[in-house]
Amino acid sequence: MNVIERIESAKGPLFSFEVIPPLKGVGIETLFKAIDPLIDLKPSFINVTYHREEFVYKKREKGYLEKVSMRKRPGTVSICAAIQHRYSIDTVPHLICGGFTKEETENALIDLDFLGINNVLALRGDPIKTETHFSPTEGGHAHAVDLVKQINDMNNGIYLDDEIREPYPTNFCVGVAGYPERHFESPHMDLDIRYLKDKIEAGAQYIVTQLFFDNKKFFAFRDRCWQEGIRVPIIPGIKPIERLSHLTFMPKFFHVEIPGPLTHALMQCKSDEEARQVGVDWGIAQCKELLENDVPGIHFFTMGKSKAVRAIAGAIFSDR
Numbered sequence: 531m532n533v534i535e536r537i538e539s540a541k542g543p544l545f546s547f548e549v550i551p552p553l554k555g556v557g558i559e560t561l562f563k564a565i566d567p568l569i570d571l572k573p574s575f576i577n578v579t580y581h582r583e584e585f586v587y588k589k590r591e592k593g594y595l596e597k598v599s600m601r602k603r604p605g606t607v608s609i610c611a612a613i614q615h616r617y618s619i620d621t622v623p624h625l626i627c628g629g630f631t632k633e634e635t636e637n638a639l640i641d642l643d644f645l646g647i648n649n650v651l652a653l654r655g656d657p658i659k660t661e662t663h664f665s666p667t668e669g670g671h672a673h674a675v676d677l678v679k680q681i682n683d684m685n686n687g688i689y690l691d692d693e694i695r696e697p698y699p700t701n702f703c704v705g706v707a708g709y710p711e712r713h714f715e716s717p718h719m720d721l722d723i724r725y726l727k728d729k730i731e732a733g734a735q736y737i738v739t740q741l742f743f744d745n746k747k748f749f750a751f752r753d754r755c756w757q758e759g760i761r762v763p764i765i766p767g768i769k770p771i772e773r774l775s776h777l778t779f780m781p782k783f784f785h786v787e788i789p790g791p792l793t794h795a796l797m798q799c800k801s802d803e804e805a806r807q808v809g810v811d812w813g814i815a816q817c818k819e820l821l822e823n824d825v826p827g828i829h830f831f832t833m834g835k836s837k838a839v840r841a842i843a844g845a846i847f848s849d850r
């Protein structure tokens with residue numbers, strides 16, 4: 531069953547989570563160790579992020595620096611296949627525009643289809659770490675909407691090569707990202723929602739949101755989407771605070787606000803352990819309120835660490 535079929539046939543809100551591929555050189559067992567503690571909570575699907583190349587400077591002879599392009603976290607597609615094989619749980623690979631030509635995208639989708647993976651979260655991707663803004667790859671897509679259109683075309687049997695005889699239609703269920711606090715590059719929420727609607731009209735079937743800590747912002751975003759005619763399920767994305775440094779890291783990297791009461795509680799903490807407990811208590815309260823307000827599920831971002839997610843999801847989903 532793909533994501534939308536799971537949402538539509540579910541008797542209650544779904545539990546799902548996202549993992550990141552291990553750093554190059556680290557074995558997949560490390561990833562399984564992060565997933566294992568969450569399996570008894572019966573996740574409906576597991577997302578696997580995609581990480582594009584970045585530039586690093588390597589020291590060479592005589593003090594010269596060489597700019598080298600490398601992917602530090604490869605393996606998204608094979609990890610999806612490994613998870614499906616090991617746990618018999620559907621996976622959702624993230625596919626991004628950055629770093630892909632249209633043909634490479636098509637080939638990646640063919641790989642996924644052959645592996646029996648029929649979900650995709652279609653994203654533009656962030657700028658390369660050393661760049662200030664996103665530049666599309668030559669021959670690739672500039673915005674997630676174009677990626678959604680390409681996947682939708684393949685679902686209709688339309689490939690880049692129009693000379694393929696009897697093209698086989700794929701059957702991907704496509705999700706896209708939404709931002710309750712607005713995407714950081716967007717000048718205004720009105721425009722961000724308009725582009726979000728374009729992604730739905732291009733064939734995306736559900737939205738997973740960026741992480742947020744203030745439910746009021748999620749509810750306002752959901753209402754706004756509804757007013758604009760966006761009628762697909764909107765799954766809230768939740769990331770627990772797990773250490774003191776998250777107080778500044780989350781706003782900086784995800785462009786989200788930490789509400790006053792959470793900020794004050796974290797500022798009283800003297801250790802990461804205390805901060806994690808505050809994060810877990812906040813996460814449990816946040817999820818309970820979301821579930822009381824009719825969300826199709828809750829999607830957790832683990833970022834490779836499952837302790838706090840386990841504590842929150844265990845409190846919310848363990849009686850199923």
Ligand code: FAD
Nearest residue numbers: 579580624653654655656673674707713715716722725740
């Ligand atoms: P888009 O929908 O293309 O939007 C990007 C910006 O362009 C927005 O400001 C939007 O308003 C604007 N825009 C959209 N369409 C148009 C248009 N037609 N014309 C002009 N402007 C337009 N990144 C990764 O690299 N790998 C991952 O695995 C990953 N997973 C993620 C998972 C989730 C749930 C979320 C919320 C984000 C994830 N990201 C990931 C980050 C994401 O790639 C970035 O936030 C990126 O900056 C935007 O991606 P998007 O798909 O929302 O882009």
